[in-house]
Amino acid sequence: MIPARLAFIALETTGANPLRDRITRIDVLEAEGDRVATWSTLVNPQRSIPEFIQQVNGIRNETVVDAPPFAQVAAELADRLHGRLLIARHARFNYGFVKSEFQRLGKSFRADVLCTVRLSRKLFPAHQKHKLDSLMIRHDLATGDRCRALTDVHRLWQFWRLLQRDCGEEALAEAVRQQLERPSLPPHLDPALLDDLPESPGVYLFYGDNDALLYVGKSVNLRQRVRAHFASDLRDYKEMRLSQQVHRMHWHETVGELGALLLESRLVKECQPIHNRRLRRSSDLCTWQWVQVVPGECRLTLVSGQAADFVRSEGLFGLFANRREATETLREMAAAHQLCPIILGLERPARPGRPCFAHQVGQCRGACVGKEALGVHSARMLSALTKLKLAAWPYPGAIGIVERDELREVEEVHVVNGWRHLGSARSETGIQQILLGQSGQGRFDRDTYRLLAAHLGKGRVRVRLLSER
Numbered sequence: 001m002i003p004a005r006l007a008f009i010a011l012e013t014t015g016a017n018p019l020r021d022r023i024t025r026i027d028v029l030e031a032e033g034d035r036v037a038t039w040s041t042l043v044n045p046q047r048s049i050p051e052f053i054q055q056v057n058g059i060r061n062e063t064v065v066d067a068p069p070f071a072q073v074a075a076e077l078a079d080r081l082h083g084r085l086l087i088a089r090h091a092r093f094n095y096g097f098v099k100s101e102f103q104r105l106g107k108s109f110r111a112d113v114l115c116t117v118r119l120s121r122k123l124f125p126a127h128q129k130h131k132l133d134s135l136m137i138r139h140d141l142a143t144g145d146r147c148r149a150l151t152d153v154h155r156l157w158q159f160w161r162l163l164q165r166d167c168g169e170e171a172l173a174e175a176v177r178q179q180l181e182r183p184s185l186p187p188h189l190d191p192a193l194l195d196d197l198p199e200s201p202g203v204y205l206f207y208g209d210n211d212a213l214l215y216v217g218k219s220v221n222l223r224q225r226v227r228a229h230f231a232s233d234l235r236d237y238k239e240m241r242l243s244q245q246v247h248r249m250h251w252h253e254t255v256g257e258l259g260a261l262l263l264e265s266r267l268v269k270e271c272q273p274i275h276n277r278r279l280r281r282s283s284d285l286c287t288w289q290w291v292q293v294v295p296g297e298c299r300l301t302l303v304s305g306q307a308a309d310f311v312r313s314e315g316l317f318g319l320f321a322n323r324r325e326a327t328e329t330l331r332e333m334a335a336a337h338q339l340c341p342i343i344l345g346l347e348r349p350a351r352p353g354r355p356c357f358a359h360q361v362g363q364c365r366g367a368c369v370g371k372e373a374l375g376v377h378s379a380r381m382l383s384a385l386t387k388l389k390l391a392a393w394p395y396p397g398a399i400g401i402v403e404r405d406e407l408r409e410v411e412e413v414h415v416v417n418g419w420r421h422l423g424s425a426r427s428e429t430g431i432q433q434i435l436l437g438q439s440g441q442g443r444f445d446r447d448t449y450r451l452l453a454a455h456l457g458k459g460r461v462r463v464r465l466l467s468e469r
């Protein structure tokens with residue numbers, strides 16, 4: 001069934017970005033059966049219209065200087081659109097602008113929206129062009145002067161009538177149904193939430209029964225990612241089971257991907273969601289440290305998360321979830337480089353002075369029985385360990401990693417000290433607050449270390465030094 005009450009809508013704007021640009025003209029055609037009513041208003045965008053846009057749509061700064069701002073027409077627009085199926089060319093674009101304008105007023109606006117471009121693609125799959133003009137010409141709706149004299153909403157309306165006549169109600173209703181179909185939502189979740197999801201980077205949290213935190217995820221496009229969780233053609237059984245358990249959902253927008261990654265990593269550690277696999281606590285972390293046991297003799301020692309100073313120590317190799325993982329890695333390295341397991345502390349000699357088992361089968365060069373000088377063995381071992389070497393924190397104190405989104409004109413500063421993410425802020429006051437409270441914040445953890453080491457290592461991020469210690 002196609003809803004009986006329709007509203008065809010067409011907008012002119014100062015540009016293409018609903019977050020930054022503003023509406024300059026609104027045309028609405030309300031239709032119910034054969035009865036139609038139109039409404040049109042110019043809108044003062046409260047900013048200058050770029051010259052090339054003025055040329056494209058003919059709405060000049062002078063044209064709108066006396067027009068009401070959106071705040072003054074918002075109530076009437078909401079009233080006219082209320083309870084109607086919205087139909088527009090490039091529905092996402094038009095809907096995005098209307099939503100943004102309402103958002104600036106602190107109001108939320110929601111509607112079911114139908115896109116004529118998608119509809120046309122669906123009903124006339126053989127045709128390549130779906131621009132309104134080519135549709136009009138193809139269907140001989142209006143040509144020449146008559147076409148130009150009509151407003152966009154009238155042309156949309158005529159196109160709609162044509163679809164009803166030529167495709168038949170049934171085919172049209174099916175195409176509409178398919179376009180309006182929502183992902184299959186978990187029974188407890190408010191469907192309206194899916195419409196509110198922004199198309200920006202960020203982190204989302206799923207809560208289940210009793211408000212237990214089920215899952216924390218991140219994406220560069222929250223809307224796309226979260227909707228994918230609930231898509232009806234889920235192939236992953238685990239994911240389907242998770243999505244059906246969701247009662248409540250929450251999200252944090254971030255400026256960019258790094259912000260989303262850092263926040264996700266921190267929330268997973270702090271909140272330990274049931275369905276996240278990475279649940280390692282930083283206190284279990286361990287690393288191999290190259291320490292001097294007696295003057296002139298160094299040895300690899302396993303140090304745990306609490307004892308190790310990951311931030312300042314040199315000579316730390318690898319970050320391991322536990323002792324077993326650390327030992328296993330060292331064992332594999334010994335085998336690959338013909339190093340001696342006895343010298344590495346992985347094996348005890350059967351009797352003092354006896355070679356290791358590896359040497360007996362030709363896999364150790366004999367440091368255990370003096371066939372290879374210890375200094376040479378150590379040098380080979382350190383070279384084999386190079387790629388596991390942890391970087392000491394290369395700054396005197398806290399830094400801010402600046403992440404900026406040029407399109408949205410927003411900026412966020414991730415405050416980091418000693419590989420720990422202390423917080424992110426969008427203002428100088430926010431940064432200062434994070435710095436003031438930094439002593440008790442953020443533990444060293446493997447994911448954050450890797451993330452930061454990778455980003456700082458690339459040298460592509462903007463860094464500000466924030467404190468000397």
Ligand SMILES: [Zn+2]
Binds near residue numbers: 341366
């Ligand atoms: Zn050996």
